[in-house]
Amino acid sequence: MPEKNPQNVVATFTPRRNRISVVTHSLHVLAVEPCYGGSHRAFLDGVVQHSRHRWTLVTAAARHWKWRMRVAPLALAEAARDAVARSQRPDIVFCSDMLDLPSWLGLVSGVDRDFDGWHLLPTACYFHENQWTYPQSPRSRVDFHYGYTNLLTALRSNTCLFNSEFHRDSFLAASESFVDRMPDCRGIHDFAALRAKSLVIPPGFDPPHEFAGSQHHPSGGPIRIGWVSRWEHDKRPDLFLQLLRRLEHCQTDFQLILLGPRADATPELSSIEQEFGSRILHCGFANTNQEYWAWLEQIDVVVSTADHEFFGIAICEAIWAGAAPVLPNRLSYPELVSPTSLYDSLEAAQALITSLACPTHRVALAKAAQASIAKFQMRSTVRQLDDTLDRLVEVPNDGTATP
DSSP: OOOSOTTOOOEEEOSSOEEOOOOOOSOEEEEEEEEESHHHHHHHHHHHHHOSSEEEEEEEESOOHHHHHHHHHHHHHHHHHHHHHHSOOOSEEEEETTSOHHHHHHHHHHHOTTOOOGGGSOEEEEESOOTTTSOOOTTOOOOHHHHHHHHHHHHHSSEEEESOHHHHHHHHHHHHHHHHTSSSOGGGOOHHHHHHTEEEOOOOBOOOTTOOSOOOOOOOSSEEEEEOSOBSGGGOHHHHHHHHHHHHHTTOOEEEEEOSOBOSOOHHHHHHHHHHGGGEEEESOOSSHHHHHHHHTTOSEEEOOOSOOSSOHHHHHHHHTTOEEEEESSTTGGGTSOGGGEESSHHHHHHHHHHTTSHHHHHHHHHHHHHHHGGGBHHHHHHHHHHHHHHHHHSOOOSSOOO
16 A cells, blocks of 8 residues: 555564654553554555554564464564664554454553553553454354453453444443353443443554545446455345346346455355356456456445444445445445435345446445545544644543443
8 A cells, every 4th residue: 555654664573574663742652563564554545544643563474363363372472572772752542343442451560670650651452343243254263362351451441443434332231141141240241331431443454545525426327236355254245146146137238347355265256256246347456456446336236135234344445446336225325325225125235236337327436435434534533643642742631441
């Protein structure tokens, strides 16, 4: 992704490799990210590029997430001590939900004999996902330890930031449900305080400068349907395949642009390639940001059939490039667009897509969706994040982790 703010270079430290540069901004934020890859990395890099603060990143590679959650407190305690020794003491600690924050704070205090104030620093945790409600693979067994680790991190943080109202509310509900089933110690979990300090700040999307939200496709011809989600079970590619079969059965003229990262074996994608090969304009993960946005610009209608979505960055990007959205009426999608873009059944999705074959209707829906998501651009969401961190630092912290 092209650098938007070249002078705002950060110090990045990982257990295996260190990069150090220094800039001056109003706060010094120490960001601790155990899974620096994929959407976590894109979010953190975007924040650094747009933030008015100075950020030092302490990171680890995004692989083997269960192992990473377990080992990160120790590995990144050492890395944080080294980072602070090479720059300056932070004003605030910012982490993601992949960090066991109480363990990390205890360990970093133990390894840093030169600074004994780690437990007094304000802490903010950004929840990209949580392990209570993140869909399990059909082959996986639920391990409640990871969800409870998320809850302990939330309780210890001075503020918890969620990427959508849906995510915040579902996390709090799942946490309370689990605690209610515990054999004892239920009353020591202060959910009133946790709710009060749980805020929603969307991660935002960061379009290239040349995409100003004005691209639309008023021409006739086959309607170009786009898929931008991961090809994994929680995004329900099986329902997308059923939807395409419905569209073909009712003789809707369509073509396909199939993006999104994919697993090694995706049977639904293989079926789509076999059944609809003549309709496919593109099928593959875009290797560059420029290529990705070029394909997004060709999409008339972006479709989701997901069972899981805590925000929807890829959907926002497709809308911004000119696509009209057709999305389930659930999860975080009602926070993104109006009910006219939402469906409650595959039959309703099929009818909506068929109606969007009319260029005038399609462009009107696309423009309305763009207006709805304009506030989610990172230049706006990072400003909200910066303001939140400012307020957190202004409030004296006695180590009790209250809002």
